[in-house]
Amino acid sequence: MSDKSTSFHQTIDLNASELKEVERATEAFEKHHVIVLRNAFRDSSRLINTREKIKDILSSYAQKEASKRTEAEKNSIKKQQLSLHDLSAHNGHEVDLALDGWVNGNFRPEAVQIISDLLSGGPRINISRTTIRKKEGKESFLLPFHQDARSPSTITPRVLTCWIPMCDVGDNRPGLEIIPVPLDVVLEDDNDESGYRGPKGRIRGPGDDWVMKTYGESAWAPKLQLGDCMIFSGDVLHRSQIMENAEERTSIDVRIFSSTNVPEKYTNDISVELI
Template identity: 30%
Template sequence: MGRLNICTEWLTGKLGRSAVRLLQRKDNSVLSVARLQAFERLLPTLPVEKELLRLRHLSFHERSGGLTACARNPLAPSEATSKPNGQLRTTKAEDLSLDRIAQDINSQGCVWVKGLLPAQCAEYLRKAIDRTLADKQTYDKSNSPTQWYAPFSDLPDKEQKKELNKQRIAMGNYPTSIFAADSPKNFSTWIEIIRRTGLTELITQYIGERPALSLSKTVLRRQPPMERCGGWHQDGAFLGANVKTLNVWLALTDCGENAPGLDILPRRIGLMPTGTDGAHFKWSISDDLVQQTYPGEIVRPKFEVGDALIFDQFFLHRTASSAEMTKDRYAIESWFFSPEAFPERYSGFLV
């Protein structure tokens, strides 16, 4: 690293630390987040990103989001849903609205947003994921946090700590996936990107209050091709049916053909039985059961870089892969919840 770079880094780090001291209100974590976030937009620095993450978690604990006037409950699926017409409707990013989210989730289980993110922005995020995965390897050897990887551990609650430990162990099965909150830099970037797309505002209106992002359900992924698909699942099987949530799943590469994508059931359904014969896990659904219940209805969309799929805990999907695929797929999975209807024992960060 050149002398000028080292000097700039030292100076911005110093400014960041001063901002953390000067802009905080000890008695008001939500206001402190707003102030530090404004500073962060002008000058992103690691000390501010780390403190923002801590404060967002504190604010989540305080459950301080107020109800908005246009509160809208997620539409719980009715028992009998009609067969959709087979066409998966797409929405241009500029046409995305509260009504469109509600209509599409109700009629086809999800909203497919074309071009939510510009290609340049997706490229930045792909590089960020690569850097973070590399830094994680360094961390695993040295146990020292790095610029891109600093696992979040600031959990006051014993049950949440236990749950996070369990989820970290489960995450070990996916060596190219990382919790976004384990990289304060990426977490800040993601929150800012979502705000700029207008989604933060729409999600706030949809779930009826300022949302919180889940620690273990906000994940950066580089998915290499696998011989076979992942397990069919509805996230409600482990998040609970009564949470108020929306997941923004964002494709950072073209996928579904040469790189792993998603298989989906474009239909609004209730929770299906899990763990029956042939299911991969106790929370997943057997392929036979899916094929028998919804013959010919499964779709494998070809997502383009920057496309988003928005859905909730009832949406049936799995990672789509085959031995013929040749490329890794980069994506972000990002579950926003109402802090008032958050999955038990999970930890979150006020957005």
């Protein structure tokens, strides 16, 4: 990494407990459409409790007789992830996981203010599109570069992804590799690249070779500790960090939008106010 690149990454690496860094969060985000927010949570141990709860729920699914599993449970076992929407519909866990402090009530007030500023007020967590993932082994971390936005309607109005690792990442557990370059468009897919094939087919994206050739000098996979998070807009290219002999990683993908500027596709989704 060059000195220039190091300086560039430092501008988006912020600490929620330091006022001066909080004050420059909006400017940093507008330049790069992503920030790393250290010490974002008041009590990171709550994330550990939720992580263990997730493992227990997935284990309970796996122990059920196959014929008695719901489709949501089968999908969760296959992909080792939990949709809060599915939990709400089939298991009644929505309130437990959404409101018991893993995000709501656990973010530092400074972090909530940053998110509110980025959205121009009224931040809400989209429960329907929030997913908790448990990944094991290096084969689980071949997700290629992609954008969370699949159409311009999730770039404008702005929708934020808040990626929360529920363990330290970057050494033995893969984090996220990001391209901190504002694109403001949804890139075309590279339909000729084999890439990663998930349960529902190939994950769409422009192709890792093209991304690294075009933006490779900006690529960054920051080491994060429990209690840190990464916030980025839907146009930002990102992928799971490539790492040999990876250990298990659990993380939460939270979608946050403004109640004053709701994307059309979110109008019927379940959401709660971020507090």
